Amino acid sequence: MLSIIVPVFNEKDSLEPLHEEIDQVAAAHRLEIEVILVDDGSTDGSWDAIGRIAAKDPRVRGLRFRRNFGKAAALTAGFDEAVGEFIITMDADLQDDPHEIPRFLAEIDRGLDVVSGWKKVRHDPWTKVLPSRVFNWMVRAMTGVFLHDHNCGMKCYRREVFDEVRIYGELHRFLPVLAAARGFRLGELAVQHRPRRFGRSKYGGARFVKGFLDLLTVRFLTGFGQRPQHLLGTVGLGAFLLGGAGVVCLIGYWAFAHSTPEWDSRRLDQLPALLYSLGLLLFGGQLLSLGVLGELIVAYHDRAFRKYSISERTEAGVPVAPAARALPTDPSRP
Ligand SMILES: Nc1nc2c(ncn2[C@@H]2O[C@H](COP(=O)(O)OP(=O)(O)O)[C@@H](O)[C@H]2O)c(=O)[nH]1
Ligand SMILES: [Mg+2]
Numbered sequence: 001m002l003s004i005i006v007p008v009f010n011e012k013d014s015l016e017p018l019h020e021e022i023d024q025v026a027a028a029h030r031l032e033i034e035v036i037l038v039d040d041g042s043t044d045g046s047w048d049a050i051g052r053i054a055a056k057d058p059r060v061r062g063l064r065f066r067r068n069f070g071k072a073a074a075l076t077a078g079f080d081e082a083v084g085e086f087i088i089t090m091d092a093d094l095q096d097d098p099h100e101i102p103r104f105l106a107e108i109d110r111g112l113d114v115v116s117g118w119k120k121v122r123h124d125p126w127t128k129v130l131p132s133r134v135f136n137w138m139v140r141a142m143t144g145v146f147l148h149d150h151n152c153g154m155k156c157y158r159r160e161v162f163d164e165v166r167i168y169g170e171l172h173r174f175l176p177v178l179a180a181a182r183g184f185r186l187g188e189l190a191v192q193h194r195p196r197r198f199g200r201s202k203y204g205g206a207r208f209v210k211g212f213l214d215l216l217t218v219r220f221l222t223g224f225g226q227r228p229q230h231l232l233g234t235v236g237l238g239a240f241l242l243g244g245a246g247v248v249c250l251i252g253y254w255a256f257a258h259s260t261p262e263w264d265s266r267r268l269d270q271l272p273a274l275l276y277s278l279g280l281l282l283f284g285g286q287l288l289s290l291g292v293l294g295e296l297i298v299a300y301h302d303r304a305f306r307k308y309s310i311s312e313r314t315e316a317g318v319p320v321a322p323a324a325r326a327l328p329t330d331p332s333r334p
Pocket of ligand 1: 039072093203
């Protein structure tokens, strides 16, 4: 079974056409699918549209967040909910073409674990395309993961990937990087990209800054995430040793030179060396202890902690609040 996960944030007009297209593709290729629409605090009536779709198609399920938690949280909720062996994520705004779905599955069939879309010909204003180019170049340079288009919303995964790779914040762009760091096999597929028909783009310039900070995080997580002390400790130890050497030199100077006529304990030109040495000692000690704290957090971190909160869901097409649900009877679906 294929699970199609669509994060939705104020896309009410796109949802029904999107569902129709997905339905056609599934019928034409005899795909067994489920569609999970995650409404991330939309204020434009997207949830009503999801309700209408779920009511007429039992393969569609809707989840509604209490407020906007971000795209990564919406995708994570979808991953948690999905039961398919394969998972496709795609944008809700009709810019991703559902007709690409069979091609993604064909790539996965070749033995890949993650297939990332590449909007080779983009239909977006240059103010989006140019920062995106720079961003992709930086990601390639810093992570060594060669994808043309890390930002593409359309990607396909084997479900095993999500047993191990968890995302939060806005790290959804880096799912392939995080998966590759764990040894999953990665591929890329050039896809059709279409201009936006309804609604507005949700992302502006702030995405670039956030994306860069997230890139640093990912670089750290994939490089040192399990061993923060390796990064902090290396710098800390260097500073500590340098500072220590400085203090030893000053002590030696004091011990052997203070009886000579040039030595005057009231002269202040010895002072900067002392300050630098002490500064380095303290800085190095701080970094080392931060590294120890970092290691503690990694060691005791609870990975199961939920990063979102669901207020409603559709059950057999009918929106219900989770509290109103009957207690689960099937032990495999807690
Ligand atoms: N869940 C969720 N989805 C979002 C959010 N912001 C954007 N999206 C979805 O991400 C997809 C791409 O967003 P879009 O604004 O088209 O970005 P662009 O294609 O880069 O201009 C769309 O399906 C949006 O509904 C958000 O805060 N939460
Ligand atoms: Mg878009």
